[in-house]
Amino acid sequence: MAVYSMTGYASGQAGGSASPTDNESRPVSTGRLGLEIRSVNSRFLDLTFKFPEELRPHEAAVRELLGDKLKRGKVEVRGTVESSAPGGLADPSSRLLQRLNALQDNVRAWLPGARELSVADVLRLASTESASGNDWGPVLLKLAGQVADDMVAARAREGARLAGMLAERVKALRGLAEQAAPLVPQLVEQQRNRFLDRWQEAMGLAGGATLPEAAQDRALSEATAFAIRIDVAEELNRLVAHLDEIERLIQKGGEIGKRLDFLIQELHREANTLGSKSATLELSRIGVDMKVLIEQMREQVQNIE
Structure with missing residues (x-):
């Protein structure tokens, strides 16, 4: 259809x-x-x-x-x-x-x-x-x-043009998600190690002294919690799932405007979360590029029946 x-x-x-x-x-x-x-x-x-x-x-x-x-x-x-x-x-x-x-x-x-x-x-x-x-x-x-x-x-002719534009932007968003995916584990490990280093400095230890076992456990727990807060793997997975559903609706056709509008809102939410969790310039850039593409999609979806 x-x-x-x-x-x-x-x-x-x-x-x-x-x-x-x-x-x-x-x-x-x-x-x-x-x-x-x-x-x-x-x-x-x-x-x-x-x-x-x-x-x-x-x-x-x-x-x-x-x-x-x-x-x-x-x-x-x-x-x-x-x-x-x-x-x-x-x-x-x-x-x-x-x-x-x-x-x-x-x-x-x-x-x-x-x-x-x-x-x-x-x-x-x-x-x-x-x-x-x-x-x-x-x-x-x-x-x-x-x-x-x-x-x-x-x-229908205008709808075909809009569907083509949406498909192009879905492809571009997939590319950005693929760029972001390898950065996530690296970023989590990097931030975890950085957090432990700063914790040691804050304890004022020097000269090869070691942290007490309780302090080490506390540092590890805090580092893990921080790593969870900046982990955007779940947001990327949901974003890709929304893109899959958008492609399925475009292929199905018919009265899909309202459902597409809802999915665009969900995409925007995931991109916002990715941007707020970003701890590197590279992820921030990817988040901004995603928002630009999603806003372009939102404008086009407003015209779909």
């Missing part, structure tokens, strides 16, 4: 359904439908519609259709209806002109001060009449399905 991004864009257009002819046997303009879908990242699926009045009755059906195809993201759906008449203007029929004229006479009979309809008013009303005469439901749902499929394909 593919990895999907929550970022994408798709659009499409379709003609309206056939509408009745007027009394002069001229076809009434059916208009043209346009649909755009944009999406960005979000914790949940958040659908927003910007439809003209003639498309709003079909919003619920489009919402259900998109809900079956998209699982997460802030999605904006914009629909437009344009007249298909030459120049984008509907051709008013004689029947419509007669009706407008009668309505105007009735209004002015009651409101003598009302202004007369202008040519622009008639053309606007004709366009509204033409658009409202269409049954947009079947056309809209078919177009929404096509545009939604294009959106899914676009999100």
Whole structure:
């Protein structure tokens, strides 16, 4: 299964359904439908519609259709209806002109001060009449399905790119973990010996004198405890285990964004612990490099569905 991004864009257009002819046997303009879908990242699926009045009755059906195809993201759906008449203007029929004229006479009979309809008013009303005469439901749902499929394909392409970037950073983190692993036993033994040397100096012994047995045991216990505190082998093992799980999820695909986000938090925790325990510049550098890579992964994971 593919990895999907929550970022994408798709659009499409379709003609309206056939509408009745007027009394002069001229076809009434059916208009043209346009649909755009944009999406960005979000914790949940958040659908927003910007439809003209003639498309709003079909919003619920489009919402259900998109809900079956998209699982997460802030999605904006914009629909437009344009007249298909030459120049984008509907051709008013004689029947419509007669009706407008009668309505105007009735209004002015009651409101003598009302202004007369202008040519622009008639053309606007004709366009509204033409658009409202269409049954947009079947056309809209078919177009929404096509545009939604294009959106899914676009999100899959972006998801493949994100998966590739994550895989590269997982590989880089493995390399850093491999660099750090041999340093751990050396560091523990080095710090243990250093601690014992400083303990002897603190006791003020000189001239070949030896520590009392109790003091030696205490020094050894303190050195061992300190060595345990700076041992980062366990953190490295957990970090590698998290990397294994991230690779498995990328190969599996599907809705993996939330699980990846959790694993990135765990990676960050292990890298922080490694940095805080570090007793050498080399381990500190490795810890910083890990944090940089993990932060880059976190930014990319925010966009995965």
